[in-house]
Amino acid sequence: MSVLLEVTNLRVTDERDQDEIIHDVSFAVAENSCLGIVGESGSGKSMITRALLGITNPWLKSQGVAVFKSRNSELDLLREDENTMRKIRGKQIAMILQDAMSAFDPIAKIGDQMAETFVENKQLTKKQSLALAKEALGLMNIYDPKQVLKKYPHQLSGGMLQRCMIATALAMEPDLIVADEPTTALDSINQGQVVEEFKMIREKMGTALIFISHDLGVVKHLSDRLLVMKDGAAVEYGDAADIFANPQHAYTKYLIDTRMELTESFRKAMRKGDHNG
Amino acid sequence: MAGFWNRFRKDRLAMGVSFFLLLVIGLAVLAPLVAPYDPTAQNIIDKFQGPSLAHLFGTDQLGRDVYSRILYGGRVTILVSVLTMIVTILIGTVLGVIAGYFRGTVDDVIMRICDIMLSFPSEVLILAIVGILGTGITNIVLATVIAKWAWYVRMIRSIVIAFMDSNYIRFAKVAGCSTWHIVRKHLLVGAIGEIAVLATLDTAAIILNISALSFLGLGVQPPTAEWGMMLNEAKNVMTTNPGQMLAPGMAIFLVVAAFNFLGDSIQEALNPKINKGFKQKRYSLRDSLWGRKKVVTE
Amino acid sequence: MANLLEIKDLEKSYLKVGVNFGGSRVKILNGVNLTIEAGSCVGLIGESGSGKSTLARLIMGLEKPDKGSILFEGIPAKQWIKNNKGKMSVVFQDYTASVNPRYTVVEAIAEPIYASGAVKDLDQRIDRLLVKVGLEHEIKNRYPHELSGGQLQRVCIARAIATNPRFIVLDEAISSLDVSVQSQILKLLHRLRIEMNITYLFVAHDLQAVSHLCDKILFLYQGQIVEELQSGELAMAKNQYARDLLASVIPFEV
Numbered sequence: 001m002s003v004l005l006e007v008t009n010l011r012v013t014d015e016r017d018q019d020e021i022i023h024d025v026s027f028a029v030a031e032n033s034c035l036g037i038v039g040e041s042g043s044g045k046s047m048i049t050r051a052l053l054g055i056t057n058p059w060l061k062s063q064g065v066a067v068f069k070s071r072n073s074e075l076d077l078l079r080e081d082e083n084t085m086r087k088i089r090g091k092q093i094a095m096i097l098q099d100a101m102s103a104f105d106p107i108a109k110i111g112d113q114m115a116e117t118f119v120e121n122k123q124l125t126k127k128q129s130l131a132l133a134k135e136a137l138g139l140m141n142i143y144d145p146k147q148v149l150k151k152y153p154h155q156l157s158g159g160m161l162q163r164c165m166i167a168t169a170l171a172m173e174p175d176l177i178v179a180d181e182p183t184t185a186l187d188s189i190n191q192g193q194v195v196e197e198f199k200m201i202r203e204k205m206g207t208a209l210i211f212i213s214h215d216l217g218v219v220k221h222l223s224d225r226l227l228v229m230k231d232g233a234a235v236e237y238g239d240a241a242d243i244f245a246n247p248q249h250a251y252t253k254y255l256i257d258t259r260m261e262l263t264e265s266f267r268k269a270m271r272k273g274d275h276n277g
Numbered sequence: 278m279a280g281f282w283n284r285f286r287k288d289r290l291a292m293g294v295s296f297f298l299l300l301v302i303g304l305a306v307l308a309p310l311v312a313p314y315d316p317t318a319q320n321i322i323d324k325f326q327g328p329s330l331a332h333l334f335g336t337d338q339l340g341r342d343v344y345s346r347i348l349y350g351g352r353v354t355i356l357v358s359v360l361t362m363i364v365t366i367l368i369g370t371v372l373g374v375i376a377g378y379f380r381g382t383v384d385d386v387i388m389r390i391c392d393i394m395l396s397f398p399s400e401v402l403i404l405a406i407v408g409i410l411g412t413g414i415t416n417i418v419l420a421t422v423i424a425k426w427a428w429y430v431r432m433i434r435s436i437v438i439a440f441m442d443s444n445y446i447r448f449a450k451v452a453g454c455s456t457w458h459i460v461r462k463h464l465l466v467g468a469i470g471e472i473a474v475l476a477t478l479d480t481a482a483i484i485l486n487i488s489a490l491s492f493l494g495l496g497v498q499p500p501t502a503e504w505g506m507m508l509n510e511a512k513n514v515m516t517t518n519p520g521q522m523l524a525p526g527m528a529i530f531l532v533v534a535a536f537n538f539l540g541d542s543i544q545e546a547l548n549p550k551i552n553k554g555f556k557q558k559r560y561s562l563r564d565s566l567w568g569r570k571k572v573v574t575e
Numbered sequence: 576m577a578n579l580l581e582i583k584d585l586e587k588s589y590l591k592v593g594v595n596f597g598g599s600r601v602k603i604l605n606g607v608n609l610t611i612e613a614g615s616c617v618g619l620i621g622e623s624g625s626g627k628s629t630l631a632r633l634i635m636g637l638e639k640p641d642k643g644s645i646l647f648e649g650i651p652a653k654q655w656i657k658n659n660k661g662k663m664s665v666v667f668q669d670y671t672a673s674v675n676p677r678y679t680v681v682e683a684i685a686e687p688i689y690a691s692g693a694v695k696d697l698d699q700r701i702d703r704l705l706v707k708v709g710l711e712h713e714i715k716n717r718y719p720h721e722l723s724g725g726q727l728q729r730v731c732i733a734r735a736i737a738t739n740p741r742f743i744v745l746d747e748a749i750s751s752l753d754v755s756v757q758s759q760i761l762k763l764l765h766r767l768r769i770e771m772n773i774t775y776l777f778v779a780h781d782l783q784a785v786s787h788l789c790d791k792i793l794f795l796y797q798g799q800i801v802e803e804l805q806s807g808e809l810a811m812a813k814n815q816y817a818r819d820l821l822a823s824v825i826p827f828e829v
Contacts, residue, residue: 040753040755040756041723041724041753042723157622159622186780187620187621187622187780187781187820188780188781188782188820188823188824188825189622189819189820189823190622191823191825192823192824192825193823195825214753214754214755215754216754216827217754217825217826217827218825220827221825254755255754255755258754258755258757258758258759259754259755259827260827261758261787262754262757262758262783262784262787262827263783263826263827263828265783265786265787266782266783266786266787266824266826267826268786268806268807269786269792269806269807269809270786270807270809270810270821443672444667444669444672444673445672445673445674445675445678447632447635447637447665447667448664448665448667448673448687448734449686449690450635450636450637451635451636451637451656451663451664451665452660452661452664452686452687452690452691452738453656453657453660453661453687453690453691454686454687454689454690455690458690462675463675466675466677467675467677
């Protein structure tokens with residue numbers, strides 16, 4: 001499997017006070033693989049992908065090399081100008097953000113917004129775009145997609161909006177999907193469904209995935225490789241299964257332990273039932 | 278709050294405009310002490326004099342000192358407008374808060390009354406009221422308040438409803454805080470910024486309104502000085518002495534513009550997300566025109 | 576144990592959004608029945624949009640139900656809250672919006688104490704509360720935006736227990752926190768409940784967090800309570816939705 005994205009020594013500095021937010025992070029994402037980035041809030045995990053896509057605040061400066069190989073071209077994401085980046089974003093690299101509610105325009109219907117993306121980027125007509133949107137929502141196992149398309153963002157739950165966002169990203173058929181905490185706001189059922197969707201995306205479409213989360217459980221389910229972030233620096237990086245089995249860094253162990261506690265309680269809550277049959 | 282003042286102080290336009298307005302209001306208040314001449318003192322021999330050391334802005338068609346008339350006129354125009362704005366804001370805030378906080382029947386009743394008031398075009402309403410009550414400054418103030426209060430109630434009600442959705446107000450309600458406490462410490466404190474924006478922007482509109490009415494002869498009556506009134510008199514001699522329009526016209530223009538800028542600046546200062554100090558990455562305009570799409574960072 | 580809260584046949588609907596000349600309504604809660612015993616911790620699980628937050632708001636007396644009754648010790652909710660100022664409290668999910676951004680930590684915690692009228696020794700009380708929730712004194716005069724998520728949520732908890740409440744609604748109180756911080760807060764909540772003998776209603780969508788804390792778990796689906804299970808008997812769920820939910824939990828095993 002060839003490497004799709006290779007990041008070397010990524011550094012992000014706040015120019016207002018010369019504060020280094022991300023220190024020398026390096027990682028690689030192979031085609032059709034999933035890289036999980038974990039860490040607590042403020043560890044910089046979202047900042048990495050935002051820097052790569054060039055959508056950080058104007059006072060943040062990114063340095064380093066980020067080679068993106070796609071469709072016969074090799075680009076350094078950190079060097080390209082805004083126009084090239086704009087063409088890449090959404091088409092070759094799709095981003096699914098954390099707060100689905102604020103990603104949508106509150107005064108336009110969901111269907112129109114999704115269709116707008118397709119009309120812009122795929123050169124389809126409005127009618128074709130709406131049909132594609134309906135199909136994409138169907139893929140996400142959304143009940144009655146037609147109704148959902150007619151609604152405004154504030155009328156849908158957070159989980160539903162998140163799935164619409166994922167559907168939009170999927171329909172664009174990108175090479176790489178960056179998902180920033182997509183399941184954080186979802187309940188167990190929705191979360192399970194979304195994780196299955198991501199699995200399916202990878203298997204069926206061969207899309208590579210960067211999955212950012214603070215929930216180790218979800219990350220473990222999906223990732224091949226793992227990057228653990230703390231305070232802007234990479235604390236551990238390597239094969240996911242290896243790291244979970246044998247965490248080298250104390251912080252990784254801490255994250256694993258705290259996550260285990262929650263699953264333990266759940267098991268206890270279920271277990272007694274087993275004994276009673 | 279500290280954040281607001283910091284951002285406001287850094288905004289040079291805001292500081293300049295505030296200083297200008299304070300100066301203008303100061304001169305208006307102190308007009309009797311500062312004006313060199315009695316604004317109504319006529320001196321036909323000296324009419325239509327150009328600006329000179331004796332008469333800073335020259336004299337008008339009756340030989341009255343224009344500078345003094347501008348100063349006295351400012352009292353009427355600005356102070357009356359501010360008074361009108363304050364009364365309308367008070368009515369708007371009280372009714373808007375009641376409607377937005379309590380909702381239900383009270384809200385419905387207030388809203389329906391507002392709907393009725395708002396269905397009249399405000400200019401026509403003002404003219405009609407002045408027509409019934411007669412001319413004069415008190416009457417146009419009354420007419421303006423009657424025409425505008427409903428709009429304020431609506432705006433402030435929307436602001437209140439948005440705030441009522443916040444968790445901290447929900448908590449205060451569950452904790453048993455009194456209505457007055459919630460209104461005072463949470464609602465008003467939070468909404469004051471947005472209300473201030475409404476106030477400044479509306480003052481500009483009211484100044485224009487009152488000047489327009491005086492220009493039409495429905496407000497102040499001669500020989501009282503008032504900027505709109507002075508424009509009216511200047512209009513009569515427009516072909517022979519067009520320069521007469523300059524002083525009152527510029528005065529209105531500058532003060533209205535200043536209030537508008539002030540409103541904008543307050544709005545920007547209230548929003549901590551706008552980072553004005555840092556120049557954005559953007560295309561250099563020239564390069565875009567020539568088809569070169571290089572990014573320019575300043 | 577006596578029932579602190581009894582809800583019978585609760586119904587609540589909202590106007591359907593869109594062109595709505597007929598006033599057609601969407602039923603969010605369609606006959607909810609539940610009881611909460613004094614001193615227990617009850618979890619309410621439901622997906623986003625199932626009506627959990629609506630139910631929480633009705634319980635807190637912030638909205639009126641269309642049909643049915645919400646009785647605290649036999650008295651209607653709003654009445655009970657009025658008679659027992661400070662005895663019900665709430666911790667919300669969105670801690671960044673739960674405290675007035677212009678209030679300092681001290682002011683936020685003092686507010687319910689002032690409302691319930693018992694303002695003696697305010698400073699010491701606040702100090703003790705901060706210690707109870709594991710916060711340092713240094714943060715007393717900070718503003719909400721200067722605190723981390725975990726710290727701010729602890730302030731909200733301190734504020735909620737400030738008046739020694741008998742009943743606290745935890746509306747997705749840990750959902751917005753990092754997983755590593757979640758277990759700390761859950762431990763804190765458990766300790767406080769035992770120490771102060773408070774009854775909790777824990778509204779959440781995350782089964783694993785709820786099972787950590789609660790004695791009884793209720794499943795809310797399509798406006799009704801479809802399953803009621805004691806912690807430790809979850810595997811005995813009969814309702815299909817509950818079974819699906821339990822099966823969808825992504826376990827973490829190494």
